[in-house]
Amino acid sequence: MSKPIIQLQNVSKDFGTFRALHGITFDIGHGEFFSLLGASGCGKTTLLRILAGIEDPTQGELLIDGQPMKGIPPNKRPTNMVFQSYAIFPHLSVAENVGYGLPYLNVSKAEAKTRVADALAMVKLTGLDDRSANQLSGGQRQRVALARALVCRPKVLLLDEPLSALDKKLREEMQHELRALQRTVGITFVFVTHDQEEALTLSDRIAVMSGGKVLQIDTPDGLYKRPASREVAGFIGTMNFFPGEVMVQSPDGVTVDAGPLGRLVAIGSGAVVGRPADIAVRPEKIRLEPAGQGQLRGKVRSIAYLGDRSHLLVDIDGLDAPVTVFSSNAEGERAAVSVGDPVGLSWDTAAARLLTA
Amino acid sequence: MSRRFDLLTVYAVVFVIFLYGPMLLMPLFSLNQANFATFPIEGLTLKHYGEMAQNTSMITALKNSLLLGIGVSVTATALGLPAAMAFTRHRVPGSAGLLSFIMLPLVVPSIVLGVALLVILLRVLGVPLSLWTVAAGHLMLCIPFGMTVLMSRLEGFDRSLEEASGDLGATRWSTFRRITLPLAMPGVISSLLLCFIISFDEFVISFFLTGTQNTLPVFLYSQLRFPNRLPGTLALGTLILLGSAILVILAEVLRRRGTPSSNPGEL
Numbered sequence: 001m002s003k004p005i006i007q008l009q010n011v012s013k014d015f016g017t018f019r020a021l022h023g024i025t026f027d028i029g030h031g032e033f034f035s036l037l038g039a040s041g042c043g044k045t046t047l048l049r050i051l052a053g054i055e056d057p058t059q060g061e062l063l064i065d066g067q068p069m070k071g072i073p074p075n076k077r078p079t080n081m082v083f084q085s086y087a088i089f090p091h092l093s094v095a096e097n098v099g100y101g102l103p104y105l106n107v108s109k110a111e112a113k114t115r116v117a118d119a120l121a122m123v124k125l126t127g128l129d130d131r132s133a134n135q136l137s138g139g140q141r142q143r144v145a146l147a148r149a150l151v152c153r154p155k156v157l158l159l160d161e162p163l164s165a166l167d168k169k170l171r172e173e174m175q176h177e178l179r180a181l182q183r184t185v186g187i188t189f190v191f192v193t194h195d196q197e198e199a200l201t202l203s204d205r206i207a208v209m210s211g212g213k214v215l216q217i218d219t220p221d222g223l224y225k226r227p228a229s230r231e232v233a234g235f236i237g238t239m240n241f242f243p244g245e246v247m248v249q250s251p252d253g254v255t256v257d258a259g260p261l262g263r264l265v266a267i268g269s270g271a272v273v274g275r276p277a278d279i280a281v282r283p284e285k286i287r288l289e290p291a292g293q294g295q296l297r298g299k300v301r302s303i304a305y306l307g308d309r310s311h312l313l314v315d316i317d318g319l320d321a322p323v324t325v326f327s328s329n330a331e332g333e334r335a336a337v338s339v340g341d342p343v344g345l346s347w348d349t350a351a352a353r354l355l356t357a
Numbered sequence: 358m359s360r361r362f363d364l365l366t367v368y369a370v371v372f373v374i375f376l377y378g379p380m381l382l383m384p385l386f387s388l389n390q391a392n393f394a395t396f397p398i399e400g401l402t403l404k405h406y407g408e409m410a411q412n413t414s415m416i417t418a419l420k421n422s423l424l425l426g427i428g429v430s431v432t433a434t435a436l437g438l439p440a441a442m443a444f445t446r447h448r449v450p451g452s453a454g455l456l457s458f459i460m461l462p463l464v465v466p467s468i469v470l471g472v473a474l475l476v477i478l479l480r481v482l483g484v485p486l487s488l489w490t491v492a493a494g495h496l497m498l499c500i501p502f503g504m505t506v507l508m509s510r511l512e513g514f515d516r517s518l519e520e521a522s523g524d525l526g527a528t529r530w531s532t533f534r535r536i537t538l539p540l541a542m543p544g545v546i547s548s549l550l551l552c553f554i555i556s557f558d559e560f561v562i563s564f565f566l567t568g569t570q571n572t573l574p575v576f577l578y579s580q581l582r583f584p585n586r587l588p589g590t591l592a593l594g595t596l597i598l599l600g601s602a603i604l605v606i607l608a609e610v611l612r613r614r615g616t617p618s619s620n621p622g623e624l
Contacts, residue, residue: 054520074523087521091539100535104526152525 003066005030005156005188006051011060013046013212020046021212023060028156028190028205033182035191035199037235038209044192045084047209048158051190052081065155075104080149081158084165086141088133088148094120095129097144101152119147122181139170146178150185159191163198175201196236200224208232224282229357233280240286240323241355242279246271254354260318261296268354278355283311284326285351288335294344298323300337305329314343380598387591405588406596412589418576419593421488422557425572429495430503430552434545436496437503442537444504445511446519460501470494471565478566486568494562499555503548510544511537543611550608554601 004027013021021043028034036044049055050062053074062069064078080101089097098119102112120126123143128136136144142162149157163171163178179202182189193199199206200220207217208231216228227233230241244258253265256279266279291297298314301322309329313322323345327335337343390400409415443449444456462470474494478484518540522532538545560574567575577593580586 052524054524074520075526075528079524081521081524083517083521085515085517087515087517089518089522089536100522101525101527104531148525 003030004028005032005065006190007061007063008047009061009063011047011050011057011062013043013050013055014058019212021050021057024214025060026207026214026217028188031186031188033179033189033191033202033204035193035203035206036209037193037196037199037206039194039235042209043212044194044209045160048081048160048190048192051156052079052158053077054081078155079158080152080154080156081160082142082145082149082162084160084162086145086162086165088136088141088144090133092133093129094125094131094133094136094144097133098147098151100148105152115151116147119151122150122184123147138166139174142166142174146181150181150187154187156188156190159189161192161194164193164195171198178202200236208235210235227280227353227355230278230280230355231357233353233355238283238324238326240281240283241321242281242319244277244279246273246275246277246354249273253349253352256354261316264295264352265349266352266354267350268356270356271354272356275356280353280355281347281351283324285347286323286325287346288312288325288327288337289344289346291342291344294346296323296345298343298345300339300341300343303337303339312337314345316345383591383598384595387588387595389588405592409589409592412586414571415573415576415580415589415593418571418573421570422573425488425492425495426553426557429492429499429556430549432492433496433499433503433552434507434548437500437507437548438541438545440500441504441507441511445508446516459504462498463501463505467498467559467561470497471562474562475565486566488568488570488572490566490568491563491572494566495556495559498559498562499552502555503552506548506551507541507544510541510547514540546608546611550604 006028008024008026011021011024012019024047036047038044046055050057051064053069053072053076069077089100092100095116099112099116102115107115116129117126120129123146125140125143125147128140133141133144142165145162159178163174166174175198178189191199191202200223203220205217205219206223208215208223210231216223216232218226223232223236227236227239233239233241242256242258242261242264244256244261244264246254247257247263248255249271253267254271254277256264256266256277258264258279264279268277271277287294296316298316301313301315303313304311307329310327312325312327314325315322325345385398387405388401388403389398390402390404391398440459444452449455471494474490474497478486478490478493484490518536519532522536523529527535558574559572560578563572563575564578571579573593577590580590
């Protein structure tokens with residue numbers, strides 16, 4: 001990888017006595033679509049505002065394109081931001097909003113005009129130049145905010161939950177457009193979201209945050225298949241957990257004593273014999289077996305039909321929470337079970353992950 | 358149902374007459390031929406308006422008051438805006454205490470202010486009384502009013518607008534000029550009008566601090582001793598009433614046509 005565009009080194013942020021960020025260290029590469037994912041209050045927006053220069057880190061160092069950003073105000077940084085509220089200037093027209101930042105870039109009047117027109121075309125708002133910002137719909141306001149930031153040609157575009165105010169259909173549409181736009185312009189996007197599905201759909205890499213710390217940074221696929229902790233596993237997609245105690249470690253896997261569930265085998269590192277650990281299995285990796293077979297025995301509590309698949313909740317003796325199973329409804333694969341039926345559950349050892357944190 | 362409505366209508370009509378009736382008597386008597394403000398009206402005339410125009414000391418007092426009002430409203434708003442921004446935008450240490458300190462003139466009786474200022478100006482500072490000392494007193498009274506209006510306007514708009522401006526390359530000054538000021542404009546206009554009105558009809562502080570140059574309220578008070586000058590005073594009062602009505606209507610029209618709400622189209 002070439003030199004990263006953003007380097008965060010041990011960045012912390014305190015608000016009074018509250019520590020919002022704890023020693024954040026990671027890099028973001030050129031042209032990456034990078035997401036900061038976490039529940040509200042996890043520090044993701046604070047981190048984004050530190051990148052923009054709106055907040056200063058209490059400790060640590062931030063470099064953008066190799067330049068230290070300490071003491072550099074937002075207006076001097078090679079970043080632009082799309083705000084959660086869009087922050088469209090209500091007293092200006094669409095074109096005036098989009099061209100707002102150009103006078104500060106020493107762009108000629110003629111070039112500014114072309115750039116605004118290009119930016120409006122890019123976000124499909126051509127012809128709305130003279131429209132007042134008040135007459136725009138939510139989706140249009142979002143596009144104006146995007147165009148206004150991109151017209152300045154930043155090295156990094158920062159997006160603070162830009163899709164959260166849109167309805168579901170528009171949001172999905174904008175997700176695809178955003179991804180296509182990022183590929184076209186080739187600028188690094190740093191995207192803040194609390195929606196794990198959105199993060200998985202859009203990102204090259206995701207940093208999962210919680211309590212002011214980064215829990216794990218990986219590709220969407222990596223996070224989904226190899227979560228490093230119980231918290232990440234629970235946050236990304238649906239996950240079934242079977243708590244137990246590590247018994248034996250072998251090259252084939254780790255054997256865990258899961259109490260009333262018996263012995264279960266999983267793949268994973270960091271196991272210490274005698275210490276508690278969780279075995280995590282994704283719902284789509286679990287197969288329904290005839291009653292009396294498989295690793296676990298249970299009873300179907302409920303079935304939700306979703307067309308191509310069904311989601312089943314299966315009660316297991318000795319386990320508080322029911323196990324979620326995604327069962328395909330494709331031709332020939334559909335399981336003939338109904339609520340109340342006793343069933344068996346099984347999975348491949350390779351699909352079971354051992355989580356010690 | 359309709360009976361209730363009727364009672365309410367009667368109440369509303371009485372209420373409006375109670376509020377505006379006395380005010381409407383003024384234009385009426387100003388047109389009266391007699392020199393006394395009593396019924397019956399003896400006949401209509403504009404002669405009092407002519408007398409008023411001839412009364413140079415009254416015209417001078419009016420000029421003084423207009424000048425004072427304009428100067429005080431502009432200065433109070435210019436001083437109030439940065440202060441209002443500081444209180445709404447930044448964490449000012451001890452802001453609660455500081456703010457109530459600034460707002461004190463709102464609750465202190467003006468007679469106390471007037472006497473205190475008089476003592477300070479004459480005895481402590483040794484400043485001779487003039488329109489300037491009146492202006493200083495009015496400024497003290499107007500700043501908290503102006504700040505209240507401006508703060509409520511500034512609190513109402515999204516902080517991220519200013520952040521976005523900075524993020525797009527604007528300096529703080531540029532952000533103020535291109536974003537904050539235009540959006541605060543309705544508040545600025547309200548503050549100007551409010552401060553002007555307060556200064557224009559302020560009597561107590563002016564009475565204490567005025568030198569040889571009278572303000573209009575002080576002048577009018579001095580004229581009450583001469584009954585035959587009353588109709589001229591009424592004529593002037595009528596013109597002021599007309600002027601302020603036009604001003605208020607204008608301000609309202611401007612406000613309605615002017616800047617839209619701070620978060621338009623917010624879903």
